[in-house]
Amino acid sequence: MSAPAPIEVAGLRKVYRQTTTGEAVTAIQQLDFRIEPGEVVAIVGQTGCGKSTFFDILIGLEAPTAGSIEIGGRTPYGDFDGFRGRIATVFQQDRLLPWRSALDNVRLGLEMLGLPEAQQVERSREWLARLGLGDFLQAYPHELSGGMRQRVAIARAFAVQPGILLADEAFGHLDEVTASQLRDEFVGLARANGATAVLITHQLEEAIGIGNRILVFGKPATLLADVRLDGYGADDTALLREAIQATLQTNRIDPRLLQ
Amino acid sequence: MTPAAKRDSDLGPTGLAAILGLLAVWEILGRLDVSLFLPPVSEVFVAWWGLIRDGTLFQAGASSLAALVKGYLLAAVLGVGVGLAMGRFAVVRYLLDGWINALMSAPLSALVPVLIALFGIRDTVVVATVFLFAFFVIAVNTLTGVRGTERSLVEMGRAFGAGEATLFRRIYLPSALPAVMLGLRLGVVQAVKGMVVGEMLISLVGLGERIISYGNTFLVTELYAVILSVLLVAIICSQLVQACERALVRWK
Ligand SMILES: Nc1ncnc2c1ncn2[C@@H]1O[C@H](COP(=O)(O)OP(=O)(O)OP(=O)(O)O)[C@@H](O)[C@H]1O
Ligand SMILES: [Mg+2]
Numbered sequence: 001m002s003a004p005a006p007i008e009v010a011g012l013r014k015v016y017r018q019t020t021t022g023e024a025v026t027a028i029q030q031l032d033f034r035i036e037p038g039e040v041v042a043i044v045g046q047t048g049c050g051k052s053t054f055f056d057i058l059i060g061l062e063a064p065t066a067g068s069i070e071i072g073g074r075t076p077y078g079d080f081d082g083f084r085g086r087i088a089t090v091f092q093q094d095r096l097l098p099w100r101s102a103l104d105n106v107r108l109g110l111e112m113l114g115l116p117e118a119q120q121v122e123r124s125r126e127w128l129a130r131l132g133l134g135d136f137l138q139a140y141p142h143e144l145s146g147g148m149r150q151r152v153a154i155a156r157a158f159a160v161q162p163g164i165l166l167a168d169e170a171f172g173h174l175d176e177v178t179a180s181q182l183r184d185e186f187v188g189l190a191r192a193n194g195a196t197a198v199l200i201t202h203q204l205e206e207a208i209g210i211g212n213r214i215l216v217f218g219k220p221a222t223l224l225a226d227v228r229l230d231g232y233g234a235d236d237t238a239l240l241r242e243a244i245q246a247t248l249q250t251n252r253i254d255p256r257l258l259q
Numbered sequence: 260m261t262p263a264a265k266r267d268s269d270l271g272p273t274g275l276a277a278i279l280g281l282l283a284v285w286e287i288l289g290r291l292d293v294s295l296f297l298p299p300v301s302e303v304f305v306a307w308w309g310l311i312r313d314g315t316l317f318q319a320g321a322s323s324l325a326a327l328v329k330g331y332l333l334a335a336v337l338g339v340g341v342g343l344a345m346g347r348f349a350v351v352r353y354l355l356d357g358w359i360n361a362l363m364s365a366p367l368s369a370l371v372p373v374l375i376a377l378f379g380i381r382d383t384v385v386v387a388t389v390f391l392f393a394f395f396v397i398a399v400n401t402l403t404g405v406r407g408t409e410r411s412l413v414e415m416g417r418a419f420g421a422g423e424a425t426l427f428r429r430i431y432l433p434s435a436l437p438a439v440m441l442g443l444r445l446g447v448v449q450a451v452k453g454m455v456v457g458e459m460l461i462s463l464v465g466l467g468e469r470i471i472s473y474g475n476t477f478l479v480t481e482l483y484a485v486i487l488s489v490l491l492v493a494i495i496c497s498q499l500v501q502a503c504e505r506a507l508v509r510w511k
Binding site: 080 | 412417418419434510
């Protein structure tokens with residue numbers, strides 16, 4: 001895994017200009033927070049509140065309108081090539097390449113890192129096996145179930161051994177059992193590898209089950225609440241929910257925002 | 260491969276029965292002496308055998324095929340190249356879109372006299388008509404394939420750190436491949452058409468020249484034999500391209 005570094009978000013703002021109408025759309029109002037290396041963070045917020053936009057800037061696909069995101073003192077959007085292999089994402093849909101086998105899909109990120117071919121194959125094989133797909137190396141995406149495809153996507157992300165792993169509603173479209181199983185695996189693997197993990201979700205309950213910390217975004221994105229979960233037990237879901245709602249109330253924020 | 264994809268190209272029992280039925284009807288109508296221009300199919304086959312034995316068909320066919328291969332390869336290389344460039348670079352697209360659309364719907368046979376003026380009455384004209392007939396459908400299909408690349412896959416590639424060249428090679432190109440192959444398959448049929456049209460208009464060499472010659476001298480059975488040969492060339496070429504398509508696009 002690449003060296004752990006904190007993610008520092010300062011005065012971040014993003015305004016899109018609609019190509020057709022020319023209208024300005026504020027996707028991110030203002031964000032300030034810091035994520036420590038190795039933290040597992042859930043981001044919740046209404047649809048359209050700028051969560052994916054936050055990821056786009058974090059990955060370096062978009063530049064902020066104002067403010068910055070720095071990882072280890074460098075900005076991903078300013079140093080796109082330097083960040084190759086340091087951040088990997090699992091998307092809402094699996095986004096596998098339909099013309100590639102499971103193995104070759106996992107190889108994609110490694111090809112971009114320029115690893116020797118034997119090593120690409122070896123490592124891809126390893127990660128697919130770890131995700132229970134050792135028998136499906138040569139299967140094409142259309143031959144796999146939705147859950148299996150998402151496992152391939154997870155293997156693809158982990159195979160590049162990134163310091164930061166992102167999941168953008170990666171499990172929302174799967175049935176509940178599969179979803180929670182995959183989520184747990186994702187978080188477990190991130191922890192085992194000492195990586196920082198940031199997961200976007202729509203649901204507070206899901207966020208509570210995920211990690212150390214919940215960030216609640218308003219719309220357009222501002223930080224409504226920053227709740228640390230350390231100290232709560234696994235069965236404290238109700239307690240946590242109360243705590244989060246209390247936090248929202250102290251900030252005079254309608255808890256219904258989250259539904 | 261899905262069963263449906265298999266069925267649409269392999270000649271199944273139904274297809275074979277249809278062809279045999281058609282031949283039977285042709286034979287009966289021919290024997291009923293409906294028209295001078297409809298000889299029995301058995302006589303056509305006899306004439307066909309004759310043209311094969313005296314070498315006429317091979318001589319004309321060799322000249323035709325040479326022009327076909329040259330023109331088609333040129334159209335394939337340039338068509339795919341131009342289609343890819345148009346798909347990836349907005350500037351190229353704006354420059355060429357109007358031209359391609361205009362020429363694509365233009366009656367291309369009308370251009371042959373221009374080609375004759377350009378090249379003289381030579382077999383180069385046939386190569387040029389083959390090229391013209393095949394180029395546009397190849398270019399346009401390639402363009403459509405590149406433009407049809409899923410945005411979400413491109414974004415995924417970027418998220419994994421792909422630069423423009425890598426995106427093109429690993430995402431756009433393989434994503435466009437089925438459409439490119441479809442263009443090449445439609446293009447080869449167009450190319451055969453272009454070959455015959457070109458040869459008929461310059462009336463110098465090839466199967467097209469034989470068609471004109473037999474037509475003018477009312478050698479109807481020979482005429483049909485040549486037409487069937489052209490048909491056979493078109494079918495074989497299209498099957499060849501389809502075989503390549505199947506070998507290259509195994510994931511559909
Ligand atoms: N490339 C873009 N161009 C213009 N506007 C955009 C672009 N991307 C996002 N937006 C706008 O920014 C806002 C935030 O979008 P974003 O996708 O970040 O929301 P989200 O929180 O991820 O929503 P969801 O939960 O539905 O995925 C939306 O109003 C959206 O229309
Ligand atoms: Mg989103």
